[in-house]
Amino acid sequence: MMQKQLRIINYLVIVGIVYRNITFYKSKLWDSYHTSVDNIVDILFDAVADENYCLHGGPCVPKNYVSMYKSQSYPDAIIIGCKKCGTRALIDMMCLHPQIKALRREGHYFDDFYALGDYWYKSRMPILADHEVAIEKTPSYMLSRLTAERIYNFNPDIKLIVILRNPVDRLISDYLQKQARFPKAVVLSVGETYIKNKTNTVDETKVHVQKGLYAKQLKPWLEIFGTKSILIEDGNAFTKDPLPTLKRAQQFLGLKPHNNHVYFNKSKGFYCWLENSQTKCLAGAKGRKHPKIPSQQMNILKSYYTKPNEDLFKMIGKRFDW
Numbered sequence: 001m002m003q004k005q006l007r008i009i010n011y012l013v014i015v016g017i018v019y020r021n022i023t024f025y026k027s028k029l030w031d032s033y034h035t036s037v038d039n040i041v042d043i044l045f046d047a048v049a050d051e052n053y054c055l056h057g058g059p060c061v062p063k064n065y066v067s068m069y070k071s072q073s074y075p076d077a078i079i080i081g082c083k084k085c086g087t088r089a090l091i092d093m094m095c096l097h098p099q100i101k102a103l104r105r106e107g108h109y110f111d112d113f114y115a116l117g118d119y120w121y122k123s124r125m126p127i128l129a130d131h132e133v134a135i136e137k138t139p140s141y142m143l144s145r146l147t148a149e150r151i152y153n154f155n156p157d158i159k160l161i162v163i164l165r166n167p168v169d170r171l172i173s174d175y176l177q178k179q180a181r182f183p184k185a186v187v188l189s190v191g192e193t194y195i196k197n198k199t200n201t202v203d204e205t206k207v208h209v210q211k212g213l214y215a216k217q218l219k220p221w222l223e224i225f226g227t228k229s230i231l232i233e234d235g236n237a238f239t240k241d242p243l244p245t246l247k248r249a250q251q252f253l254g255l256k257p258h259n260n261h262v263y264f265n266k267s268k269g270f271y272c273w274l275e276n277s278q279t280k281c282l283a284g285a286k287g288r289k290h291p292k293i294p295s296q297q298m299n300i301l302k303s304y305y306t307k308p309n310e311d312l313f314k315m316i317g318k319r320f321d322w
C-alpha cells in the first residue's frame with residue numbers, strides 16, 4: 001500500500017515538474033516555433049529559387065517575394081540600453097521614419113540566445129526594401145562587457161544608441177515594474193527597498209541600484225567601439241520633447257531628415273503619434289505614475305548618484321540636466 005502511495009506521489013511530482021517547465025518555456029517554444037517555420041520557408045525558397053524561381057514542372061515562387069524575403073538582413077544599429085530609460089518609445093518613434101524598420105520584440109541575441117547562432121538572429125529581423133535600415137533594442141546589452149565584445153566581433157562598424165535617464169527616476173521605474181509584475185513580493189516602499197534603515201545609506205547590493213551606474217557600464221563599450229560609434233541620449237529630455245533626439249538618431253544613421261509626427265497626448269501624459277491615421281500611444285506599462293518619495297529619502301538617493309553621474313558626464317563629454 002505504502003509503495004503504491006509513493007508511486008502516486010512520484011507521478012504527481014513528475015507531472016508538476018513537466019507542467020512548470022512547459023509554462024516556463026511556453027513563450028520560448030512559441031518563439032522557436034516561428035523561427036523554425038521561418039527557417040523552413042527559407043530553405044524551401046533556396047531550393048526553388050533557380051533562375052525562374054520555379055520547381056521542375058512544379059509551382060513557381062513570385063520573383064519579388066523571393067527578393068523581398070532575401071533582403072532580410074542583420075541590424076545596422078542597436079539600442080543597447082538602458083532599461084526603463086525610454087528605449088521602447090525611442091525605437092517605435094524612430095520607426096516613423098520611412099527608411100527604418102525594427103525587430104518588434106527585444107533581440108536578446110548577444111546575451112541570452114547567442115548559442116542559437118547568427119542565422120537565428122537574422123531570421124528574426126524585419127524584411128528590408130532597398131535603402132532601408134534595420135534596428136533592434138535590447139536594454140540589457142549595456143550591462144555586460146561580454147556582450148560588447150560579441151557585438152564588436154559580429155560587426156565592428158555597427159552603430160550603437162544609448163538612451164539614459166536620471167538614475168533615480170530609472171530606479172523608481174524599475175521598482176514600479178517589479179511591483180506591477182509581483183505585487184505580493186513588493187510590499188516595501190521605494191525608500192524601504194533601496195535605503196538601509198540602520199545607516200540611512202543606499203543599498204548598493206541591489207541590482208536596480210547598480211543599473212543606474214552608467215559610467216561603469218558604458219566604459220567597456222567606449223573602449224571597444226570608440227565614441228564615434230555610439231550615440232548617447234538623455235531619456236528625460238527625450239520624454240519631454242522627442243524630436244531633437246529623433247533628429248540626431250536619423251543623422252547618426254545617415255538617413256535623410258524626416259519630420260516624425262509625434263505630439264503630446266494630454267490623456268496619456270506622454271508623446272504619442274499617428275499610425276494609419278490612428279492615435280498610437282505606448283501601453284499602460286510604459287509611463288506609470290511615479291509615487292511621491294519623502295524628500296529625505298529622495299535626497300539620499302540623489303546624492304548617491306551625484307558622483308557616478310559626474311563620472312558619466314566627464315566620460316561622454318556632455319552633461320544632462322540630472
Ligand SMILES: Nc1ncnc2c1ncn2[C@@H]1O[C@H](COP(=O)(O)OS(=O)(=O)O)[C@@H](OP(=O)(O)O)[C@H]1O
Binds near residue numbers: 088270285
Ligand atoms: N512617449 C512615451 N510613452 C510612454 N513612456 C515613455 C515615452 N517616452 C518616454 N517614456 C518612458 O519610457 C519608460 C520605459 O522605458 P523602456 O521602454 O526603456 O522600458 S523597458 O526597459 O523596455 O521595460 C517609461 O518609464 P515609466 O514612466 O517609469 O513607466 C517612460 O517614462
